[in-house]
Amino acid sequence: MFSFSEASQQYQNSLSEFFDQHIYPNEEHYARQLQQSPSRFAAIPLIDELKAKAKDAGLWNLFIPPSLAEFCDHQGLSNLDYAPLAELMGRVLWSPEVFNCNAPDTGNMEVFMKYATPAQQERWLKPLLAGDIxxxxxxxxxxxxxxxxxxxxxxxxxxxxxxxxxxxxxxxxxxxxxxxxxxxxxxxxxxxxxxxxxxxxxxxxxxxxxxxxxxxxxxxxxxxxxxxxxxxxxxxxxxxxxxxxxxxxxxxFEIAQGRLGPGRIHHCMRLIGAAQRSLELACQRVTSRSTFGRELSQHQSVREDIAKSFAEIEMARLLVLKTCKRMDEVGPKAAMDLIAASKISVPLMAQTIIDRCMQMHGAGGLTEDYCMAEAFNYARWCRQADGPDQVHQMALGKQVIKRYSA
Structure with a gap:
């Protein structure tokens, strides 16, 4: 098993409490504000309110690693320590912005931290870190x-x-x-x-x-x-x-390679959260609906899908944590095999699991009444984002063949 630092465990507790108090209760409120906005792409007032609360709670810029801690108000979190936090944020797709941990800004901020001049950092990184732009x-x-x-x-x-x-x-x-x-x-x-x-x-x-x-x-x-x-x-x-x-x-090209490695694994972290929440909702659903004289939860096919989903999430989570640990030890470049393995498998895993959970919700699973349809969309486009499955399969296959045929 993987051990999280004391700081990570404290952040996990604080973030979980924040979700219970401010994120889950505001999901419908967020949807209403988005629908009523004068522009589809205008800032949402609720997000600004929650960003202020997140800053006050010390839940801000959690994605920044120890090597770049000079740019944040905490000591920095390793990839391993950040993984469970990003997973929690993945349970509500709009929530990462509340903590200034949303794509593509996290990757862009790392580009500014690593590659920008002091003048470029002053003009662009500083307001990005503050969440102003x-x-x-x-x-x-x-x-x-x-x-x-x-x-x-x-x-x-x-x-x-x-x-x-x-x-x-x-x-x-x-x-x-x-x-x-x-x-x-x-x-x-x-x-x-x-x-x-x-x-x-x-x-x-x-x-x-x-x-x-x-x-x-x-x-x-x-x-x-x-x-x-x-x-x-x-x-x-x-x-x-x-x-x-x-x-x-x-x-x-050098900058692109330095940026995309951590970004790929961040998506995988969030997708595990989306899949986990979908599974939890499915378990609640199948114990509240009955067909043919018994609860859905008593049907063999439902239990099989729940069991497979649980096992697949656990495997994916362990792969991502192993990848994070490896990145912390040797850096993203030397961990590209595991990053590729995660990028190949986790979005597809999440897509498959969310699809099963949508099915258990009947027609409702396809609607915006639940989080799953949008989460399915997220998982599907992650199979294209930061490099499609086939490119990572090609690169990883070449690397594995070379490793074991030498």
């Missing part, structure tokens, strides 16, 4: 298979003392949110470099930069993920100063 990470493109990041075509060209960006991006999470103030944009600055992993750079583009426009909001299985949302973007001769580059020309 939001951010987006723009890498995926509609016209190329972006699962191979070297395919991206958005051009980043130097013109005097400016970078000029031209191209399209899509499924850019957070871009629709009215508080999104900064985009981290990956594109090709040196397309003829013989090293295809040094052709890319990443630059910072403020939202109000001329030439940057939102083409349209996008949905996944019909969900628009408001108020954060996903968008298709157009960069039409977008100009930013040379100092807006991150780390330096040709370092974009």
């Amino acid at each position: 939001r951010s987006s990470y723009a890498m995926t493109e509609p016209q190329v298979a972006s699962s191979d990041a070297t395919n991206i075509e958005l051009r980043i060209e130097q013109d005097g003392d400016e970078w000029v960006l031209n191209g399209r991006k899509w499924f850019i999470t957070g871009a629709m949110y009215e508080r999104c103030a900064i985009f981290i944009v990956m594109g090709k600055s040196d397309p003829h470099n013989s090293n295809r992993h040094k052709q890319q750079s990443q630059v910072l583009v403020p939202r109000d930069t001329p030439g940057l426009s939102i083409v349209r909001p996008l949905t996944t299985l019909g969900y628009d993920d408001a108020p954060i949302g996903h968008a298709e973007l157009l960069f039409d001769n977008v100009r930013v100063p040379l100092e807006n580059i991150l780390l330096g020309p040709g370092r974009g």
Whole structure:
């Protein structure tokens, strides 16, 4: 078994109490405010109220590891210690923002912590850490298979003392949110470099930069993920100063690899929470409904699905914790095999379990009356986000074959 630090255990208790007092009782309130909002992508007043309570409770920026503790008000939490906290946040999909632990901002904040200049950190990281603004990470493109990041075509060209960006991006999470103030944009600055992993750079583009426009909001299985949302973007001769580059020309792929590893495992942590809550709701459901003269819970097929779901969640949780422990010991790069294994298996596991639990709820399981339909959507798009299943399977398979055939 894995042992959590005393600090993690205290945070688990405090976070659990916070959910009981402020998150679960406000789920319907949140839904009403979202429906009544003048814009689908406007800030939700309830979130601001809860963010203030979370700050007062010391439940803020919990994702920051000890190596970056200079940027937060606590000592930092290891991946292992953060895992049960992220799992709890995954039980209510909108809750991570309450604690400033929501994607894509956590990954973007880590990029700023690791790779940004002091001036860039002052302008963008500081308000992100305070939860005053939001951010987006723009890498995926509609016209190329972006699962191979070297395919991206958005051009980043130097013109005097400016970078000029031209191209399209899509499924850019957070871009629709009215508080999104900064985009981290990956594109090709040196397309003829013989090293295809040094052709890319990443630059910072403020939202109000001329030439940057939102083409349209996008949905996944019909969900628009408001108020954060996903968008298709157009960069039409977008100009930013040379100092807006991150780390330096040709370092974009390096930054992407450093960012995506922890982000992938954070999604897995949250998905376990979504699956666990779905299972708990299913157990409550099957003891409150009867068919053919007996409770649903007494039917063999129901018990089999409950048993399989319980076992699969336990296996997935242990894999994620093992991955976290390995990341803490050797770093994300050396733990890429376990990160890939988690990324391949956990979203699919969550999707399968949530689907079973939806089935046990009958037609109601497909509606917004329960959390499962949106959680299913989250699990499904996580199989595409941060690299599709097939890319991770290909990379992990190559690594495992090399390991055992040597």
